[in-house]
Amino acid sequence: MSTTKRAGVAAFEDTLRDFWATRPVRPRFGGKVGGVSAAIGLRYGIDPILVRVAFVLAAIYGGAGVVLYLLGWLLFPKEGDPVPGGPKPKPEPTSSTLAVILVLLLIPSVFWLTSSPSIIGLAVGLGAFYLVHRTYGDRNVAPPAAAPTTTPVPDATPAGENTWVYPGAESTSKTEQQTPPAWDPLGAAPFAWDLPEPGEPEPPEPKRPPRRWITWVTLVLAAFAGGLTGSLGAPLYVSLAIALGVLGVGMLLGSFLRGGRGLIVAAVPLAAVAMLASALPASTFGGSVGDQQIRPAALSGLAPDYQLSAGTVTLDLRDMQIADGESASSATSVGVGDIVVRLPRDVDATVRCKAELGDVQCLNQTSSGGTADQTTTDLGPDGPGGGQLTLDLRVGVGSVEVTRD
Template sequence: MCGRRPRRMLVGMSGGTDQNKVHGLSGFEDTVKDFWTSRPQRPLRGRKVAGVAAAIGNRYGLDPVVVRVAFVAASVFGGIGLALYLLGWLLFPGEGDQVSPFEALLGRGRSATSKAFTIVLVIAFFPVVSWAFSGSWGWFEGGGIIGLALLVTALYLLHRSRGHENRPVAPAEETMTYPMSTPSPATSTTDPLGAAPLAWDLPEPAPAYTPPPPAPPAPKRPRSKVGIATFGVALLVAGAGAAAAAAGIGWFSAPHIIGLVLGVLGIGLVSGAFARGGRGLIALAVPLSIAGVVLTSVPVADYSGGFGNVDAAPRTAAEVLPRYEQTAGDLRLDLTALPADTPVTTEVRLGAGQSTILVPETADVQFECESSAGNVDCLGRHSDGLGRPAIIGQDLGTDGTGGLQLDLKVSQGAGNIEVRRG
């Protein structure tokens, strides 16, 4: 008979570089090559869309929520976050796949993502990148480049410091090896095994198993101060931006101030990812991102005047300003004390807030009221929602024709407009 050894399973590691080599990465090129060979794998569980954020979090020992917030902030900040997410979807293999969807499209292996859907992702990637760098997406000039630099630098530093951890394992492959058959040894008529009984090499009895002692508990890491420090810097940036806006420096609009604060929070979140802290910054970054989107959707930046409340009550036509304008706040204009002998024309412009205009009971009012996002109640005529047309009309008051001749125009970016008789 021919002896046959059992087949062996050869399991390959994705990115076969051992830990010592990863620790000894000599430069940028080695780091990039090792990152590619040990790319994060998109998990089947715990994903929200494609699993890109969960893949990065699992690969480098981060909370996936922090990674998702970074993608969202980069998308709002300049549009690059969505482009990088699509790129990760194309280039990160799924759990259990041989290659990434893009490599499968080139015929280099198997991926669970269909080739038709991969083509759709590739087609969608190019306009998203174009919008991010052209400035037509996002609400902070240059935000796409800044977001790209922050995210790529964070990923590079993560791989330099934690690339040896959680290295993904490729799907197992079987390799069968067959040794050459050798003739059986000659048998003896006296010993069926072909050897003297005294020459048998019997194994020594195995020693009794002793379980290893339990590992000592890991020392508790001190609480990181990254979150507190970042919050303090963000408050300083917000205060300095508001002061600059109040001083009349035009660049410091509400979207730009929020953009600066989000940039500080983004740096804090990246730093906290290394120091394992700063997760509480998410509670501040999310509403600020939403506020940035809202302020971008309405033309608040087109309104000057600063921040705060305005309360004016002129008593003569000479005291009425041609224009009352404010960037954000509440604006209240009381015209009920004006005499009826002099016609009055004025305009009210408010970026965000509440505009309230009171007119005399008997005034003949020619009005135009418009809010890009909000509710309008202009002498009994109403509109609400986004992008609604202006309300234009005339109201002669309780006595019909006669009384103060008032020409009023009210425009607002976001908020409510109310024009009523006092």
């Protein structure tokens, strides 16, 4: 092994030892769940809110945030009970009962990390924590206790000799009388005449103004990155994930530069929308945005496919005539919104209605909640005959309603 590699390994080991010796302490007050985020924020001078957001984002994408939080809860000691008038209490290790519970929670959480994003998220989280300690490990560390100093005892006053001197009187002793300090002009405390003059109080450290430019620059970069990814043909959830990643980098930098807290307002709803978009089929987000009113008068006016990213599609087929023996089919998909269909009176219809999240009223069948899916065949009031119509109606978030007059 070369000298450079040995030095690198030694530095890595030193950083780990220093981290363990000065690891964050979970405070008794200020924590939301286990106090892990508050402990990290107090130890390294980072806003605890940003640490909590980082844990939440890591938990959403792969579940690595859950494992990291449980590890911190298990390994970080807790602040001890304060003693009135006594020294600062020593940190207390995690109790045995709580440690057993955390280990039982960690076992299924670790087995949950089977996908590539979760493993990458765990590695990135540990690496980021290592770099934070390597760079800011000297913050908020108690200095080593100094050796106690002994105050020299003054020479004892010779027995029978009185050294007390009233203010204004001449001293009769061999010791020269000292001038009282300015803070005691009347000489009421002769024993303190040899104390130095009190110094001027140090001016308070000026507060640095918040760096609001971090928020605006990060928002612009996130919008540009998400829009560029979408223009290149990436799915919606990928574009949102790219934008969310840019916001995460901005919050991480802002935690060290004392800025960027406004990014939390944008990151939380964006993470929710990205999570929802990743759970929905990409095909539901094709097309434009708005409302569409479609009322074909003949079979030739019915398009094989209608797509809308957000809005309402109203498909009114009551004027359309289908002769016996003829058949027609059409599909409609809406990302976020509603699909409303009005069927002709005497046409035999086979309709599939599906909503990833929402309500479905498919002729005489209804359902709601997550993945509402209904398929029904209705021959109309006249029974079989009158042509055959097949419809496939899908909505990501919203409702599907099919009725017959």
